Amino acid sequence: MSVIGHWINGETLTPDGRTQAVFNPATGESNTQVALASTVTVQAAIAAAEAAFPAWRDTPPARRARIMFRFKELLEQNAPRICELIGQEHGKISHDAAGELQRGIENVEYACGAPELLKGEHSRNVGPNIDSWSEFQPLGVVAGVTPFNFPVMVPLWMLPMAIVCGNCFVLKPSERDPSSTLYIAQLLHEAGLPAGVLNVVNGDKEAVDALLFDPRVQAISFVGSTPIAEYIYRTATSQGKRCQALGGAKNHAIVMPDADLDNAVNSLLGASFGSSGERCMALSVAVAVGDAVADALIGKLTEAMQGLKFGVHTDASNDFGPLITAAHRDKVVGFIDSAEAQGARIVVDGRHARVAGHEDGFFVGATLIDAVTSSMDSYKAEIFGPVLQVIRVATMDEAMKLINDHEYGNGTCIYTRDGEAARYFSDRIQVGMVGINVPLPVPVASHSFGGWKRSLFGDLHAYGPDGVRFYTRRKTITQRWPSANVREGAEFSMPTLK
Incomplete structure (x- = not known):
């Protein structure tokens, strides 16, 4: 029986610990096992992301976007294979799987606009010879935990935007249908993403907790049931992490x-x-x-x-x-x-x-x-x-x-x-x-997805403009170059513009 492993630092990691059966829900049969990552394995993925971050952070947004353009092409070229993997492990009918993939691709398309999305704000002469501007800088290592019901679309809500914003990503997909998620990660590597920028660890609560408690992980995104969303949000924020946790619905x-x-x-x-x-x-x-x-x-x-x-x-x-x-x-x-x-x-x-x-x-x-x-x-x-x-x-x-x-x-x-x-x-x-008169008002990729009340924990919704805000932090810079020929006195009152 084959065993599905992990994707760490651009390579498939052979599993050597606990495993769990993956079923074909249409037959009730299992011909595959999936590895359940230990804390040590998750830490290895985080270490790979941390090592890749400095070079990726300094990669120009236009170059990051070009990788996303190639990724989009590969997703479209390999759509039949992706939909087949979704069907085998989730049971989703082929036309529905194709729709899921297309909605995910739309988020990749939005991420291709990184040079525009990451443009800062600039104001000249906010004071005498003083200029001020804002930059949107990546957080570092960020993580995502995604559900079984959309094994391709929901990861594509997260990782394209996180990556084009300059972060490195560790993804923990559902252990119930992991193959399609792992496959699209490998396609992104084929598109030219450097090793370590995206890592995938399959697993259960041990893997999730390893992400929640590791101080190198700066933010975590989650989609799933409300009890787990609340646990992840409470735990992540208590560890000082940024968190968006999307829960259940009625x-x-x-x-x-x-x-x-x-x-x-x-x-x-x-x-x-x-x-x-x-x-x-x-x-x-x-x-x-x-x-x-x-x-x-x-x-x-x-x-x-x-x-x-x-x-x-x-x-x-x-x-x-x-x-x-x-x-x-x-x-x-x-x-x-x-x-x-x-x-x-x-x-x-x-x-x-x-x-x-x-x-x-x-x-x-x-x-x-x-x-x-x-x-x-x-x-x-x-x-x-x-x-x-x-x-x-x-x-x-x-x-x-x-x-x-x-x-x-x-x-x-x-x-x-x-x-x-x-x-x-x-x-x-x-x-x-x-x-x-629209039964499924799911926002398009240029808007953001999220509910109210106990359907969302956190201030920012998924993907779209809120995705950019979630995966970056604002830095505001104010500069002045005083004349070399003028000596200025000390100012003890609050600086104001008069």
């Missing part, structure tokens, strides 16, 4: 009485069940304003869901694939069970999903649940599976209160034809990313 869609219901249903199908619901932006709750809207919505969803297909990643006619592990499948089924036990009505039941020839795969079919209330466990938690719950309310304000009262504030949307209602919603909703 994304609601309000369906208004004037909504284009057919379009709303079609977009809800993709937003709720795409990628098996394993997205932090998945729409998992539809809040119907009025029983008439709820009944019509349930009827149309029930009919449309009969045509959904799930199965293996190689069949592009499938809409979504399996869940990542057997344990996660059982957890999702458990939430459906609890909703039923607490009084909800299972309209479309995906608990007994089977795929011919893949009976041991980790599948859950698309599930629709009506009569959900805010007191139910399935409503409070992030299910992270192909489950759409419907809550019935009487008014828009009641719907908004549900959203604003929830502990998560990642994404939300409203379906309406009323511009006044849309503006009222976007102004007053306590959520970081808002869609108006």
